[in-house]
Amino acid sequence: MHLSRRDFSKLTAIGIAAELIPANSALGYAQPASKKVGYAIIGLGRIADLHMQGIHASPTSKITALVSGHRDKAEKYAAQYGIPTSSIYSYETMDQLRDNPTVDATYVCLPNSMHAEYTIRSAKAGKHVFCEKPMATSVSDAEAMIAACKAANVKLMMGYRCHYETTNLAAIKLIRDGAIGQVRSIQSAFGFNADPKEWRLSMPLAGGGPLMDVGIYCLNASRYLTGEEPVSFSAYTTSDPRDPRFNHPNSVEEDLVWTTKFPSGIVASCSTSYGANMQGYYRVYGSKGWLQVDEAFSYQGLRLTGEYWRDAKKEADRVVHLDQPNLEKVPHQFINEADHFSHCILTGQVPKSPGEEGLRDMQCIQQIYKSAGIKIA
Amino acid sequence: MHLSRRDFSKLTAIGIAAELIPANSALGYAQPASKKVGYAIIGLGRIADLHMQGIHASPTSKITALVSGHRDKAEKYAAQYGIPTSSIYSYETMDQLRDNPTVDATYVCLPNSMHAEYTIRSAKAGKHVFCEKPMATSVSDAEAMIAACKAANVKLMMGYRCHYETTNLAAIKLIRDGAIGQVRSIQSAFGFNADPKEWRLSMPLAGGGPLMDVGIYCLNASRYLTGEEPVSFSAYTTSDPRDPRFNHPNSVEEDLVWTTKFPSGIVASCSTSYGANMQGYYRVYGSKGWLQVDEAFSYQGLRLTGEYWRDAKKEADRVVHLDQPNLEKVPHQFINEADHFSHCILTGQVPKSPGEEGLRDMQCIQQIYKSAGIKIA
Numbered sequence: 001m002h003l004s005r006r007d008f009s010k011l012t013a014i015g016i017a018a019e020l021i022p023a024n025s026a027l028g029y030a031q032p033a034s035k036k037v038g039y040a041i042i043g044l045g046r047i048a049d050l051h052m053q054g055i056h057a058s059p060t061s062k063i064t065a066l067v068s069g070h071r072d073k074a075e076k077y078a079a080q081y082g083i084p085t086s087s088i089y090s091y092e093t094m095d096q097l098r099d100n101p102t103v104d105a106t107y108v109c110l111p112n113s114m115h116a117e118y119t120i121r122s123a124k125a126g127k128h129v130f131c132e133k134p135m136a137t138s139v140s141d142a143e144a145m146i147a148a149c150k151a152a153n154v155k156l157m158m159g160y161r162c163h164y165e166t167t168n169l170a171a172i173k174l175i176r177d178g179a180i181g182q183v184r185s186i187q188s189a190f191g192f193n194a195d196p197k198e199w200r201l202s203m204p205l206a207g208g209g210p211l212m213d214v215g216i217y218c219l220n221a222s223r224y225l226t227g228e229e230p231v232s233f234s235a236y237t238t239s240d241p242r243d244p245r246f247n248h249p250n251s252v253e254e255d256l257v258w259t260t261k262f263p264s265g266i267v268a269s270c271s272t273s274y275g276a277n278m279q280g281y282y283r284v285y286g287s288k289g290w291l292q293v294d295e296a297f298s299y300q301g302l303r304l305t306g307e308y309w310r311d312a313k314k315e316a317d318r319v320v321h322l323d324q325p326n327l328e329k330v331p332h333q334f335i336n337e338a339d340h341f342s343h344c345i346l347t348g349q350v351p352k353s354p355g356e357e358g359l360r361d362m363q364c365i366q367q368i369y370k371s372a373g374i375k376i377a
Numbered sequence: 378m379h380l381s382r383r384d385f386s387k388l389t390a391i392g393i394a395a396e397l398i399p400a401n402s403a404l405g406y407a408q409p410a411s412k413k414v415g416y417a418i419i420g421l422g423r424i425a426d427l428h429m430q431g432i433h434a435s436p437t438s439k440i441t442a443l444v445s446g447h448r449d450k451a452e453k454y455a456a457q458y459g460i461p462t463s464s465i466y467s468y469e470t471m472d473q474l475r476d477n478p479t480v481d482a483t484y485v486c487l488p489n490s491m492h493a494e495y496t497i498r499s500a501k502a503g504k505h506v507f508c509e510k511p512m513a514t515s516v517s518d519a520e521a522m523i524a525a526c527k528a529a530n531v532k533l534m535m536g537y538r539c540h541y542e543t544t545n546l547a548a549i550k551l552i553r554d555g556a557i558g559q560v561r562s563i564q565s566a567f568g569f570n571a572d573p574k575e576w577r578l579s580m581p582l583a584g585g586g587p588l589m590d591v592g593i594y595c596l597n598a599s600r601y602l603t604g605e606e607p608v609s610f611s612a613y614t615t616s617d618p619r620d621p622r623f624n625h626p627n628s629v630e631e632d633l634v635w636t637t638k639f640p641s642g643i644v645a646s647c648s649t650s651y652g653a654n655m656q657g658y659y660r661v662y663g664s665k666g667w668l669q670v671d672e673a674f675s676y677q678g679l680r681l682t683g684e685y686w687r688d689a690k691k692e693a694d695r696v697v698h699l700d701q702p703n704l705e706k707v708p709h710q711f712i713n714e715a716d717h718f719s720h721c722i723l724t725g726q727v728p729k730s731p732g733e734e735g736l737r738d739m740q741c742i743q744q745i746y747k748s749a750g751i752k753i754a
Binding site: 181182184185187191193234236239240255257259261265267269270271273275276278279281283285286287288289290307 | 558561566609611632638644647654684686
């Protein structure tokens with residue numbers, strides 16, 4: 001085995017972060033900001049908790065208001081983050097955010113089917129909007145959200161946290177730099193065992209099953225890894241008829257496997273489930289090598305491995321191992337995400353993951369469900 | 378993380394080998410055999426060289442004749458393995474094997490399109506047949522091969538070496554034992570950069586492209602991992618129009634990606650290529666965990682990794698690492714394969730990978746090519 005001078009190990013997580021993360025990033029060149037962007041958190045579920053930690057740790061961001069149906073929960077967080085109780089709103093009163101000058105933007109962390117309404121209400125209140133993925137439960141809702149933010153002259157950013165995560169950025173950079181040659185195929189999966197009591201299992205609330213919730217990570221990855229938009233779709237779905245989570249009329253699908261073809265000929269095969277703990281990963285094969293990211297969509301503990309060939313025929317020059325630090329108090333992707341949006345708001349830049357990025361995924365999701373014979377909104 | 382008493386690490390390669398490999402195996406309870414099965418090797422290419430090493434190392438097998446179009450090459454091997462030059466045949470004279478009592482069986486290691494003819498001629502000469510995969514280039518040829526061996530009352534075994542390889546057997550055992558629960562989806566790939574001068578790139582000689590040659594490993598794996606037969610197929614193919622290997626009228630396909638659905642609902646997504654070094658692997662997701670085999674179809678250096686959850690919802694109990702010894706002089710799968718067929722011949726057993734196993738893959742290959750719009754024989 002001949003060791004090349006081209007040393008992948010130089011691409012340490014931090015090195016790549018410095019190249020790929022906006023210069024104001026907490027991981028990059030963090031500086032105390034004179035003005036911090038104030039966020040109202042709408043919905044105080046599990047993901048909101050992580051986003052609040054990210055905002056709190058970001059040098060350019062702070063939490064200034066909360067919107068929740070649970071006053072007690074809101075008061076607990078208000079105390080934790082030093083938010084005045086006068087800045088706690090209910091879903092009914094949230095339009096009064098308009099009159100709260102400490103709030104520049106909202107974080108919409110609600111069940112999928114509510115994203116459109118609360119994004120549009122945020123925009124109408126004159127606030128920039130950061131919205132969780134999936135953007136909406138239909139293409140038309142996604143379009144309406146983009147239109148509402150344009151009309152109100154506010155920014156809209158989608159919560160694609162992998163776009164702000166250093167191992168994923170390292171994989172993208174390796175591919176763009178040609179390390180594994182021309183990409184040929186991608187395989188990816190992500191899924192988990194859904195809690196029978198959660199809103200995710202209800203088609204009316206979730207608007208779709210694991211594809212919308214976690215499969216979207218594989219879909220989005222196939223798009224950011226290739227830099228292309230898929231042109232054809234085929235999909236299979238299955239549900240265990242004995243599983244009470246999936247056998248009533250309002251259930252979402254249990255498993256979904258789909259294949260998308262990209263204009264250059266790249267084919268991506270992806271798999272998602274609410275019935276199996278599918279540790280997320282992707283594997284990318286190119287004409288000169290391959291790479292795999294394990295725990296690709298996790299908050300931390302991501303691992304990049306791969307090999308490449310110097311002349312497309314010989315054995316591997318080197319195996320890449322890009323381990324992420326596994327013990328971050330707040331996963332860096334949440335800090336970077338908040339920091340990036342605040343930076344965009346402060347400087348007038350367009351976010352790296354704007355509403356249009358969410359719309360494109362929604363269009364793909366619509367095609368995949370259509371091919372699988374699943375009716376969505 | 379709670380560590381279970383159920384310790385996967387006990388399933389060492391050797392432990393599993395002892396359970397799963399026939400008792401006469403070189404890896405199991407090797408005993409000097411009083412009678413050794415004599416093999417005639419038909420075709421002296423790269424894979425024949427490995428098979429000859431496997432036969433030579435098997436306690437129940439020996440090489441007793443050679444069939445080749447290259448007399449000089451045959452004489453070299455004859456000297457190496459102590460075969461009398463009177464037992465060297467050409468393709469024209471090979472039917473005289475009938476009169477050679479030192480030959481019990483043939484090893485057919487020729488280009489795919491010649492498997493049918495030489496299997497049938499071997500059977501007519503009264504010899505048992507071990508035939509390389511893919512079995513043939515059409516379903517009808519595969520059926521004719523099975524019929525010819527039945528008519529001649531000789532055994533037919535297909536060279537599915539992974540059926541005799543301990544890491545693959547360990548993966549199958551873990552799945553059958555329920556370690557990862559009910560299997561939901563499988564992703565697999567295998568491919569390589571084909572040499573422009575090889576017969577593999579010619580549709581008339583190869584009868585098909587990377588699917589027949591290496592994709593068949595993923596297909597066969599999806600069948601042995603699930604223990605089911607696929608019921609539906611969809612496939613995409615692409616070829617680089619600028620690549621001279623794939624842009625003439627007789628070229629095989631460059632890339633092929635297919636999805637198969639199994640009766641229980643399991644979906645397998647597989648990818649193969651002659652244009653990219655796709656290090657072979659498979660990843661299996663179950664309701665309670667997952668496993669991945671890297672280098673799954675290699676001669677050695679296979680690696681099994683995985684995690685499982687005790688109650689289908691909690692974090693991993695343990696990560697499995699089952700590394701194979703990497704420095705076998707002769708890869709054990711070739712020894713086991715030869716040993717198994719010899720054992721079947723000596724005891725009258727049916728091989729674990731009979732002709733019918735090859736036929737089932739041929740039927741699947743036919744469906745996959747049909748879905749991809751590729752015309753084969």
